[in-house]
Amino acid sequence: MKKYIVFLLILVVISCSKDDFSDHSMESKVVVEGWIEEGDYAQVLLSSSIPITDAIDSTNVLNHVIRSAKITISDGKISEVLKVKNDKNRVPPFVYFGSTLKGEAGKEYTLKIEYLNRVIEAVTKIPKSVELKSAEYIKKVATDTTGYVFVKFDDPVNEKNYYQIATKIDGEEPIFVPSFYGNLDDKNFTKAEVSVQINRGVILFPKTKFTPYFADGDLIHVKLRTQNKDALDFWNSWQNEIVNSKNPIFPANASLKSNIKGGIGIWAGYGQSTLLVKTPPKK
Known part of the structure; x- marks a missing residue:
C-alpha cells in the first residue's frame, strides 16, 4: 500500500505580519489532533509546529513528530495512559492509542499531555449518534x-x-x-429529512492533484459524525484555510480555531454511524 501524509494538522506558525517570518526564535507549539468516538477508543497524533521558513516534505514532517509524550485520558472515573504504535501506512507513522476507555455518548473526556516542561489539556463530550439512513454513489x-x-x-x-x-x-x-464542505449545522436545515452530496476531502500532499469526486472501483466507507460546536468551528476554519491557500498546512491569514489549552489543534468527541458504498467495477 502507498503511504500518505495523513496527519491533517501539520501546522505552520505564521502571522499576518511578515516581520514575524524572520523571527527564528519563535517557540514551536504542540499540535494536537485527537478524537474519541462512541464505541471506539481514543487516538491522538502529536507534532510540533513547523516554522514558515522550513521545507515541507516527509523527512521534515517526521522530524516534528512527537513520540515521547505522556498522554492521559479520563472520563472522571477511569484514567488511561495511551500507548504509541507504529502504523506503516501513515506518514507520520506514530499514533497514540487507547485500549481501555471506550467512548460513550453523553460522557465527558479530558485529555492531558505531558511533554518536556509543558502540560497541554483539553475537554470534550461525545454527542449522541445519529443514524445514517443511506449512502449512494451517483453519476451525473x-x-x-x-x-x-x-x-x-x-x-x-x-x-x-x-x-x-x-x-x-x-x-x-x-x-x-x-469531506469537503461536510461540516453541517442543523440551523441550516429546512426539514428533518436531510439529503447531502458528499465531496471527497483533502488528504494527499503535496504531489497528488486534488479531485473532489469518487471513481468506479472505489469501495467507500461513509461516516456520519455528530460533533460539538468547538469541533465544528475548528474543522470549518481548517477547511477555510485550504480554500484560501490551496494548501492544508499553510494557514492563509488567520489562526485555526482550537480547544487545546497550552497547544493548538483539536480534541473532539464524536458520535458515529457508518455505511459502506460499493461502486461499479473499474473498466
Missing part, C-alpha cells in the same frame, strides 16, 4: 467513470446538532477524511 451521466456520494439521515427534532461527514476509500486511505 451514466457513462461517466466518476461520481459523488449522496447521504440521507434524519436530524432529530428539538435537538441541537452539529455534523461532520467523512469518507475512507478501502485500500487507499488509512483514515476517515472529513
